[in-house]
Amino acid sequence: MDDISNIVTFLLNWLEQFSPKALILAATALSAGFAMIAGIGPGIGQGYAAGKGAEAVGDNEQNSNNITLVMLLGAAVAETSGIFSLVVALILLYANPLINLEGIGIVIAASALGAGLAMIAGIGPGIGQGYAAGKGAERVGQRPKYQGLIVRTMLLGQAVGQTTGIYALVVALILLFANPLLRLM
């Protein structure tokens, strides 16, 4: 335990030498990077949808238009988590709300870091919604007559899957734009 607390103490003392602004900007840079890790999700999910779409078109060439439509629709939903993360990262880089905040540098810096870490949650909806898109495309290929029902079910399920991504976005935005911790100081 002694070693760990020594390292932490050393790290905190090392951080003391930098101005608060530098700490905040450094944390912002890291945070923007962390947020983009969420891109893993849509990548996997949309890839699965693409594979399923290709498979479905191979099996049911005459329905290829329906299949493609459902695949792209579902993939667009899966994309949203990636877009949220991109927006948070761009806000951090180009419209940083934390730079001019009154308060303790390290708390603001940690808030920036927390916001980026929260956005990593976007991996989940990305994968899940992509899976739903693939399954929807597959089914529409087999039963194009029921496209309406299939798409409705797919979208309903995808909307539910989006919720934790929204929670993470809300927490990130709270940390950035309505930081409650600074008042506690």
Added chain:
Amino acid sequence: MTDKALVLAASAIGAGLAMIAGIGAGIGQGFAAGKGAEAVGKQPEAQGVIVRTMLLGAAVAETTGIYGLVIALILLFANPLIKLLG
């Protein structure tokens, strides 16, 4: 840097880390959505029952995501650790 600042800084990072739990619900509910769409495609006349089951299961999957959100909100808005600092 004061002790209070350190605890608050760690609270901010902790709130962010807690939200990563949302990955699970996202993947799981998406899987349920896909399976639901598949089942409806096979048996469209059973759509009501299928959707109900899907939503019930998705609600259960949501729980750990809610737990993560609750912890994050506690850390941000009702931080119990600051009082422990004394």
